[in-house]
Amino acid sequence: MLTIATWNINSVRLRLGLVERVLAAFAPDILCLQETKCPDDRFPLKAFAAMGYAHVATHGQRGYHGVATVSRLPFDSIERRCFCGKDDARHLATTFSPDGAGAITLHNFYVPAGGDEPDPVTNEKFAHKLRFLDELTGWFAGAPALAAEPRILVGDLNIAPLEHDVWSHRRLLKVVSHTPIEVDRLRAMQSAGGWIDVMRAHVPETEKLFTWWSYRAHDWRLSNRGRRLDHVWVSPPLAPCSTGISVVDAARAWERPSDHAPVLAHFDLRRCRPLP
């Protein structure tokens, strides 16, 4: 069994206690964090090592964004890719080899949020979001053979593509994160990489599924105006290995929470051997 977790933590140093709680309760093999807001030389390595997560890849910067992948398993390789000509700490790719299953590539992404106005002409942040997705599409389209490799992509993609990935499809059609223009770009990127949406493989598209709830709601659970911004995708060879997912929405109710909930994805690698 292999468990991969992804969580937009909104400051890893501020919420280290909450991270430890998730690691203790769910014991994922690997946890991918986004919005760590932490320079690499300030990352709390000792705390993770003490929890059994001795292998840490970071791609952070001061103040904003930042991703980290922490693991009980050693990494075979670590890659930090930059997009749109800027190093704003939004990607990590690691490879690891769980008990002889062959190397698996794990991408950890923090896609730009895109600002308020869903117009790339007037809103440079939204233009950046679209360019970021287009650059990813080009990258994946240029390496079609990768779709046959065992790969996992997780992270805060900042887009809720399906009708029931948001609390009200009608009321969010012009709200950044659910506009048709960015959903189309996300779909193009997903298609170019041959990615399979594992969360929706286990939860029917007709069912509401959220991973994020605004800080501004009086009672996030009662109003339940959530969105599914965090995702777990796999390449075709790993799809039969996916045994289940869960959104740890209980973590949204903890003290001083992140506005995102952790997502857990479980795999049984025996189901897809032999890997190519």
Next chain:
DNA sequence: ATGGCTTACAAAGTAAGA
């Protein structure tokens, strides 16, 4: 359009998140 909150930051108000 939820935005009513929350974060980091050369610490008061600003930028950013989504």
